[in-house]
Amino acid sequence: MSWIVRLMKSSLGAKYVVAVTGAGLFAFIIGHVGGNLLLYFGQDAMNSYAAGLHNLPYGLLWIARGGLLVFFGLHVYTAYRLAIQNKAARPRAYAFEDTLKASYASRTMARTGTIVLLFLIYHLAHYTFRIANYAGPYIDNQGRDDVYTMVVAGFNQPFISITYVAAMLVLGFHLSHGLSSMFQTLGINHSKYNPFFRKVMPLIGWAVCLAGATIPLAVLTGIIR
Template structure:
């Protein structure tokens, strides 16, 4: 146990944990998107899905607490690694020449912070109903909370629609580098795997951004009502 804790505290150990927690969070983002895509199946499908999750409180809250701890560990260790790197080189480079580093890799701290702020807003908005109280207590004909109408109402507002679309762009930039670098950090080195890992980030990022943006745009443009 002591040996594990010692390895965990090293930079290498912290990077591995950051990679693993990052992949867990990325997996949740994909799962969350797939669940939300049921909005295209109509009110009954989405509300039934939401009701199913609420009817399993132990599983739901276990997942929420687990995700919260995972996110806290991911963010905390990332900040710790940044501080370590800066202490290791207290004097900044006189000039920087980026040859292979992408915009995504150079802006991970910024996009990560923006994603965190958006998540807090999203939870207050559509989960807790604090930002917009419309439809919070409304029930559908089957007695389920009318999540569908709340989502439709939200994205019929052009400002909310624009905010969520911008957030998807930021999330895509963060995932694009985050997923690929996390897979590479785990140390699976092979020419074929390296190509797969490099493509995995943009693929996951593009899929999530496309799926979530399709929901927002379909509602904003009146395809879904």
């Protein structure tokens, strides 16, 4: 076990942790946004999906939430530790050259990650713990938790919708670099597949984020109501 501890403490091991947890978190984002897109199919579709999640056997929903929390905690802690180490090790003389070589998304990973973290705290308080901007309870005609009406009520407030759209755009910037560099960090580096990793994966990240951003806009414009 000592070699695992040494690897985790090393810069290379920390990068592995960020890459693996980032991949897991992106998989969750795809599932989360995909589930939320059921709002376009109406109240019954959305509420049935939400009820299905809450009725998973053997406490699978809470197990998944626990695993997600571990992944997120490791990702945030390790990413910030790497950022601090890199800043301390970077010579001042090469700052301008490094800036020229690095993309805007890569230079702002710590900042965009912080914004996403703050947004996630608000998002959990809003729709999961329901202690912020919550006017419920919302119950549909089948006695189920009316997630559809709750989401529509929240996004009918322009400030909240704009906040969610802005957060999705920031997440898109964060993913555009994270997804392109993830495979290289994990040692999956081949001339045949590198163009896919560097160009297509960021586009997939942007597609997922923009899909999520359409939901508050659809509510504001009356497409979802």
